[in-house]
Amino acid sequence: MFKKILIANRGEIALRIIRTCREMGIKTVAVYSTADRESLHVKFADEAVCIGPPPSRQSYLNIPAIISAAEVTGADAIHPGYGFLSENAEFSRICAEYGIKFIGATAEQINAMGDKATAKATMKNSGVPVIPGSEGLIDTVEEAKILAKEIKYPVIIKATAGGGGRGMRIIRNEDEFEKLWDDAKTESAAAFANDGLYMEKYVEEPRHIEIQIVGDQYGTVCHLSERDCSIQRRHQKLCEETPSPALTPALRERMGTAAVKGAAAIKYEGAGTIEFLLDKNGDFYFMEMNTRIQVEHPITEEVTNFDLIKEQIKVAAGIAISGQNYFPKLFALECRINAEDPSNNFRPSPGKITNLHLPGGHGVRIDSHVYSGYTIPPNYDSMIAKVIVTGQSREEVLLRMKRALQEFVIEGIKTTIPFHIKLMDDERFKSGNFTTAFMEGFDLSNL
């Protein structure tokens, strides 16, 4: 087992990792930028070293600084958390080169899943359902129309060089095809100097269902069921729950099996998540794989009673897993609390927390790095706490979350707590019947 783990991260996840290491008797090293001198992860770790100035590029993303920190402290493993370098293949490779165990996927696995086209092809080849579409770019509009008929409307054409929603068009029938095709090509050429387009079936108002998997170094992969992350604003998750109101045991079985198949195909090592889109017909399609621990991992932990960080460390240390799959025994919900003003378009609200009182009680877990008197640095993301609530039913969980949020006191900054309280009372949310389009219909006034 490792003697000393360096945590290449900050904020609540750094604290999360330190806590598990402490329980396992493993020494911890925190790295921090000068903006994070007063951070809780720095105070909690056994050792802490300053690696750079505030900008992430010069600190938390600074590979030489992090490797150097591991060298001077004698750390034998690095846990990258989520974000930052957690899915950086180069970093994974360099750790291996320097004899430091990267607690995550190998460089090859990260690369395999990092490229969308490659990931999709890999999954397809292992029998995982993928979103039907073109094999690469489509040369002519005639070709495109034939394919659209095959995969069935509605389809979406996307710019290969694209991003930010540009160079994309949803086409619902053959009549409007040519015009939208030309529009997309023109917009693509203008925005990205590349008018190459590819096509996919357009999955209408899907649910975002992801499956947690764990793979060991010996080729065994298992799953720990799903998380429903459909409540998103601009592709950012706001809250997550398990089990998903949309999954039957049969569907859970099918999706879990598909996820394990996909991960096993690349002999995946570590904790990972396979994201699917679930349409209203109960068909699911592979979207992408995240080769790291996720923000919302605690809800899976609460309903399966597993410490996923501990599992990551054990697998990295060469311990084999049983191969058994795990299913939710309870219901859990997580609300991400951000230092943002939900009444003002979720504008960031960094600053000093003058007063803090965390909620507590049965079935309430708070993962947070903030404390009374802490100043939130403006240089990093705005998430300040995760409120995780567990219960015997979805109804109980919603009531408990509302109760916990009402107890939560943070003064000095604006937070998204008022939004989450309103969400708990929302009839559509309470029904469990929603898709990724949910937030479009949510009234943010009178928070």
Added chain:
Amino acid sequence: MENTEIQKLLDFIAQSTLDEVSIETSELKLSVKRYGVAPLVQQVVAAAPVATLAPSAAPIAPVTATPESAPVVALNRVTIKSPMIGTFYRSSSPDRPSLVETGSDITKGAPVCIIEAMKLFNEIESEISGRIVEVLVENATPVEFDQPLFVVEQ
């Protein structure tokens, strides 16, 4: 003047908006100058063997007061801080002499130490000129970002 009285005077000057104060009595000559904040620390490029750094300036320099009427020279002490995390070395290899010693005069751009990270030896150049009055770190010990390395008198 007692040392405590000199300290009180220095505190008073520090809190004022005065930039330069000169006092002369039969016992003592006291001269104090205030310097502004130094430029930003520069990014270290690990692949390149040479790195630059910036000092940080103290607003008021400490002063040595002598009881004789010996003239006291204006002093300003600046700390050279580490621009990166790594292992600090006084010289570029074990068989070579230290790049600087206490008492060495340095000019801007002169290499003052080596910091090693990931098997790369980065030569750290001084951003300032002056005289090394104190070496704060021992050879072959780890240093972190922003850690004080040398005190330089300008």
